[in-house]
Amino acid sequence: MIRAFLKRRDGVTAVEFASVLPPLVTLIAAAIEFGVSLFLNAAIEYAVMDASRFGSTGAENQGDRTTVITDTVVAGTFGLIPREKIEVAMRSYSRVQDYARSEDFTDGNGNGAFDAGEAFNDENRNGVWDADLSVPGPGKGRNLVVYEVTYEWGFLTPVMQRIANHEITRVQVAVENEPF
Numbered sequence: 001m002i003r004a005f006l007k008r009r010d011g012v013t014a015v016e017f018a019s020v021l022p023p024l025v026t027l028i029a030a031a032i033e034f035g036v037s038l039f040l041n042a043a044i045e046y047a048v049m050d051a052s053r054f055g056s057t058g059a060e061n062q063g064d065r066t067t068v069i070t071d072t073v074v075a076g077t078f079g080l081i082p083r084e085k086i087e088v089a090m091r092s093y094s095r096v097q098d099y100a101r102s103e104d105f106t107d108g109n110g111n112g113a114f115d116a117g118e119a120f121n122d123e124n125r126n127g128v129w130d131a132d133l134s135v136p137g138p139g140k141g142r143n144l145v146v147y148e149v150t151y152e153w154g155f156l157t158p159v160m161q162r163i164a165n166h167e168i169t170r171v172q173v174a175v176e177n178e179p180f
């Protein structure tokens, strides 16, 4: 196409080129945004792994771990994500195999879901059936901790800014605590 463009320096080619330019620019802008968001996700995963190594010995409290994760994300993304756009949440499971598991129940009416009145095994002894067995916070030794980092990301290129002004992205990393 470029050779044809160079050979034919007439109005027709200029018009043809002008008509492919907007979709081409949009495509390039989308590719840039996609690349940057891949980079940000990788940087956040790295930050969480790094911070969880610091936290997994139990030598500090939840507040410190949150600060370390936030600091590492800010430092690792070259100022692309401002500190106030980052949220860190932690929940922990006493056993690794409890991840994404609900308390066992007897499905009396066979609808595949727990309904009030059906018998259940109250493993955490809180008197109610739980769809998720996690508790908030960084947990104890050998607990599985799920770190969830949410950040609000504004698009870099004007083309994408016209389509949408920001997106909310969530990165989850699960790490097992050291015994402590």
Ligand SMILES: [Ca+2]
Pocket (backbone or CB within 6 Å): 107, 108, 109, 110, 111, 112, 113, 114, 115, 118
């Ligand atoms: Ca049921």
Ligand SMILES: [Ca+2]
Pocket (backbone or CB within 6 Å): 103, 121, 122, 123, 124, 125, 126, 127, 128, 129, 130
């Ligand atoms: Ca329960």
